[in-house]
Amino acid sequence: MIRNSTPHDLPQIMAMIDHSRQIMRSHGNNTQWNGYPTSNTILDDIAHHIHYIVEEQGRAMGCFTLLDRPEPTYTLIEKGLWLDDTTPYRTIHRLACAPDAHGIGRQVFNWCETQSSSIRVDTHTDNHIMLHIIQQMGYTHCGTVYMTDGTPRKAYQKMMYPMINPDLKNYIESQILPRYSQFDDAHNLQHVQRVMAQSLELSQYYPQLNKNMIYTIAAYHDTGMVEGRENHHTASARIIRLDTQMPTWFDPIDIAIMAQAAEDHRASAHSEPRSLYGKIVAEADRDIQPLTIIQRSVQYSLAHYPHYNKAEHWDRVSQHLNEKYGPDGYIKLYIPQSRNHAQLDKLQTLLADKQLTNNIIYQLLNQYLS
Numbered sequence: 612m613i614r615n616s617t618p619h620d621l622p623q624i625m626a627m628i629d630h631s632r633q634i635m636r637s638h639g640n641n642t643q644w645n646g647y648p649t650s651n652t653i654l655d656d657i658a659h660h661i662h663y664i665v666e667e668q669g670r671a672m673g674c675f676t677l678l679d680r681p682e683p684t685y686t687l688i689e690k691g692l693w694l695d696d697t698t699p700y701r702t703i704h705r706l707a708c709a710p711d712a713h714g715i716g717r718q719v720f721n722w723c724e725t726q727s728s729s730i731r732v733d734t735h736t737d738n739h740i741m742l743h744i745i746q747q748m749g750y751t752h753c754g755t756v757y758m759t760d761g762t763p764r765k766a767y768q769k770m771m772y773p774m775i776n777p778d779l780k781n782y783i784e785s786q787i788l789p790r791y792s793q794f795d796d797a798h799n800l801q802h803v804q805r806v807m808a809q810s811l812e813l814s815q816y817y818p819q820l821n822k823n824m825i826y827t828i829a830a831y832h833d834t835g836m837v838e839g840r841e842n843h844h845t846a847s848a849r850i851i852r853l854d855t856q857m858p859t860w861f862d863p864i865d866i867a868i869m870a871q872a873a874e875d876h877r878a879s880a881h882s883e884p885r886s887l888y889g890k891i892v893a894e895a896d897r898d899i900q901p902l903t904i905i906q907r908s909v910q911y912s913l914a915h916y917p918h919y920n921k922a923e924h925w926d927r928v929s930q931h932l933n934e935k936y937g938p939d940g941y942i943k944l945y946i947p948q949s950r951n952h953a954q955l956d957k958l959q960t961l962l963a964d965k966q967l968t969n970n971i972i973y974q975l976l977n978q979y980l981s
Contacts, residue, residue, distance in 0.1 A: 612666045615662070623664075624674050625650055626709075628648060631706075635738060640737035656676045663676070665708075665719065673706070673708040676703070677723055677726065684756055688755065689755045690755045690902065691753045692754065693753050695808045695809070697812055698729045700728075701727040703720070703731075716740075720748045724771055729770055730750075733764035734764060735762075750767035751768055753768050770804075772826065774811075779823055780826075786856075788800060788803065790834055796907065796910065797907050797911070806896050807830055807895075810826070811826060811829075813948060816948050828869045828873055832847055834846075834847050835849070843877075844880075847876075873892070876892050878943075891945075893945060894944060895949075897951045898951075901954065906975055908928045912924045913980075921980065936955065
């Protein structure tokens with residue numbers, strides 16, 4: 612049972628926090644929770660009705676905070692973006708357990724996911740136990756956030772998508788998304804989760820669209836990578852058409868629209884997507900993060916042109932970035948409410964500073980070629 616904590620629970624809560632702190636130290640995490648959280652922190656959580664006890668047969672086996680308002684330290688995120696930046700979210704904090712407790716982390720996460728459509732959490736890079744729980748529960752690494760004392764934390768988010776047909780959601784999560792584990796970093800599970808979240812985030816501006824279709828298009832859009840990168844968009848469309856489970860949820864016209872949208876998502880396509888569904892997923896697929904884009908461009912060059920020397924790699928990467936993302940680049944944006952517009956402006960400003968861009972490219976080349 613999970614219930615709200617009371618001031619009477621404070622001694623047990625602080626004992627669980629002390630025990631969890633000792634576990635951190637025994638696993639090499641020597642800096643987190645130094646003098647924190649204090650009893651006053653917990654009492655404040657209790658007063659705001661956001662602190663909870665996990666009970667088993669009347670015994671307190673775990674405790675945690677579930678913040679029900681925006682987390683101030685999440686206003687700025689570096690080295691990435693939140694999956695969804697508009698859906699109200701809750702944040703898990705201060706998770707601790709009793710000495711003889713088992714599986715408390717999974718119980719807490721499962722319960723929290725029933726309380727909100729979006730859950731965020733952060734943790735220290737040395738908190739290997741918490742990192743394992745977060746990753747095991749299917750959270751996506753979104754970037755780096757900073758605590759009030761300036762120390763960095765790895766930030767994660769998970770979307771629950773209550774508006775999606777549960778059977779469709781279960782099929783895609785169990786049968787489709789695992790395929791992405793075999794693809795490269797630009798088309799991996801983290802990427803498709805981001806495209807799914809941002810596609811549904813953008814769909815709020817178009818209430819006439821079928822959210823089950825948007826969810827499905829985004830989930831399948833890069834499945835064609837199994838046949839290679841060059842024609843993966845057409846392969847993805849074919850995979851949708853041939854999936855024998857699709858008629859369970861969609862009629863033939865819907866399936867044709869979804870396949871068409873998956874085929875149209877590619878950034879290098881010469882014509883714009885033929886439907887609003889295609890435009891939304893294409894926009895979400897752009898995922899414009901300046902430093903990440905430069906990094907992926909370097910990785911692609913190294914993987915596909917291994918015979919190049921460092922200067923040749925630099926020339927190819929620089930040319931590609933300007934051809935695709937420069938003021939006259941071929942990348943197209945279709946949805947005015949998308950975060951990509953501001954991100955593209957940042958990237959173009961960076962590319963305009965040729966010395967800074969060159970330094971970043973050379974640093975990455977030195978890192979990967981060392």
